[in-house]
Amino acid sequence: MRVFLFLAVVLMFGTTARSQDLLLTSEGDSLNVRITKVQRDYLYFTMLQAGKAQKTLMPIEQVTVWEKGFYEESGVLALVPEEEKLHSSLRLALNGGFGYQTAKIIEGVSSAERSFLRGLKSGSQFSGDVQYYFNEMFGAGLKGGFFESKNSADVYMAGGGQTQLTTELNIFFVGPTFAFRYYDRDYADAFYACYSIGYLGYRARHEDSYRREVTGSTLGFVVDLGYDFALSEKLALGLQLSALSGVLTSFTIDDGYQQQLVELEEDRYEGLGRIELSIGLRFNL
Numbered sequence: 003m004r005v006f007l008f009l010a011v012v013l014m015f016g017t018t019a020r021s022q023d024l025l026l027t028s029e030g031d032s033l034n035v036r037i038t039k040v041q042r043d044y045l046y047f048t049m050l051q052a053g054k055a056q057k058t059l060m061p062i063e064q065v066t067v068w069e070k071g072f073y074e075e076s077g078v079l080a081l082v083p084e085e086e087k088l089h090s091s092l093r094l095a096l097n098g099g100f101g102y103q104t105a106k107i108i109e110g111v112s113s114a115e116r117s118f119l120r121g122l123k124s125g126s127q128f129s130g131d132v133q134y135y136f137n138e139m140f141g142a143g144l145k146g147g148f149f150e151s152k153n154s155a156d157v158y159m160a161g162g163g164q165t166q167l168t169t170e171l172n173i174f175f176v177g178p179t180f181a182f183r184y185y186d187r188d189y190a191d192a193f194y195a196c197y198s199i200g201y202l203g204y205r206a207r208h209e210d211s212y213r214r215e216v217t218g219s220t221l222g223f224v225v226d227l228g229y230d231f232a233l234s235e236k237l238a239l240g241l242q243l244s245a246l247s248g249v250l251t252s253f254t255i256d257d258g259y260q261q262q263l264v265e266l267e268e269d270r271y272e273g274l275g276r277i278e279l280s281i282g283l284r285f286n287l
Contacts, residue, residue, distance in 0.1 A: 023047070024072035028064050037070060039189050041235075090236075090286035093133040093141070093181075097242055099280030101127035101149045105273025118155050122171050125151025127278050129244075131196070131226075133181045141181040145198045145224065147246075149173040149276060157210065167210040173274060174203045175222050175246065190232035194240075198224040202248040202274060218253035220274070222246060230284050238284040248274040 025033040025047060038057075039046040045068065046059045103123040107116055126149070133143030154168040177200015184193045202222025208214050228242035250272035255262045266272065 022072070024067070024069040025060075025065065026067040027060070028066050037068060037189065040068075091135050092287040093131070093135065093143075093183075094285040094287070095129075095131040095133070095240060095282060097127075097129045097131075097240070097280040097282035099127060099242075099278060099282075101125050101151075101276050101278045103151075103273075104275040104277055108270060114155070114157075118153055118167070118169075121153035121155075122151045122169060125149055125171070127276075127280065129278075129280065131179065131181075133179060133196075135181070135183070138185070139183060141183070143179045143181060145175070145177060145179045145196070145200070145226075147175040147224070149278075165210045167208065169209075170207045172203075172205045173276070174205075175224060176201050177222065177224075191238075192230045194226065194228045194230065194242075196224075196226040196228075198222075198226075200224075202246075204250055204253065204272070204274060212257065214255060214257040216253050216255055218250045218272075220248045220250050222248040222274070236286055238286065240282050240284045242278075242280045242282070244278040244280065246274070246276045246278070250274055 023035050023037045025035045025037070025045075027033070033047075033049060035047040035049045036055075037045065037047045041062075043062055044059045045062055045065050046057070048055050048057050050056070101124070107119050111119070127147065129145065129147035131143060131145050133141045135141035150170070150172050152168070152170045154166055156164055157167045175198075177198050179196050179198040181194065181196045183195075186192065200222060202220050204216075204218045204220075206216040208216070224244060224246045226242055226244045228240050230238040230240045232238045250266070252263060252265045253272070255264060
């Protein structure tokens with residue numbers, strides 16, 4: 003998780019310095035501009051005219067080359083109105099994919115128990131994000147996520163005989179998000195880095211000869227790194243790699259008759275760390 007977070011911070015701060023763009027026309031003109039949007043037929047940009055920032059556009063066939071970040075100084079950017087710097091303000095993201103729990107299995111369990119617990123490590127995950135961007139690069143929002151896995155095995159009962167044990171594991175997260183994005187040179191595809199902190203809930207339902215439920219909660223942290231491939235001006239396909247961390251120090255056992263709170267020793271803490279790989283749709287409004 004530390005390496006993942008460090009990489010996200012380096013990527014974010016390594017790309018926050020916005021410079022100015024170069025535009026070469028078919029007539030041989032070299033323009034110092036601020037490119038705001040590139041579409042199939044037109045390129046939109048802002049340039050200085052008589053000391054003022056002016057919005058304009060040019061047909062793509064009249065553009066020979068454009069290069070974002072060509073100039074280090076950005077006199078145009080300082081004069082561009084705030085609304086011009088915004089692109090899509092609202093981003094909705096829906097994800098689904100694979101999740102793998104990274105915490106080590108505690109020592110002292112049998113090989114059969116270890117095999118059973120290992121079967122619960124992998125599962126499916128779903129998440130959703132709502133983000134509002136204050137400007138082109140930075141925003142905030144809300145994240146929700148859900149992970150589930152299930153495993154079954156034949157086990158021997160203490161009094162003799164055999165039964166089937168089924169465990170269904172659910173881990174869910176909800177919390178605020180700080181988001182960073184960086185557009186490509188066409189202002190279509192975009193890289194995202196998002197950081198979330200919030201409520202991390204745990205629930206495990208066990209069923210063999212009788213049912214019982216184990217629940218708990220803790221503080222959770224999530225880092226998302228993703229890339230959105232534009233399908234249209236409002237819709238994108240996103241790929242995302244996520245890391246989640248959290249440690250459960252206590253839980254409650256409910257067997258349907260009574261509830262028992264269990265405080266864990268430090269060497270028995272339950273790690274809820276997880277790595278996720280997902281794909282989903284992005285709606286940019």
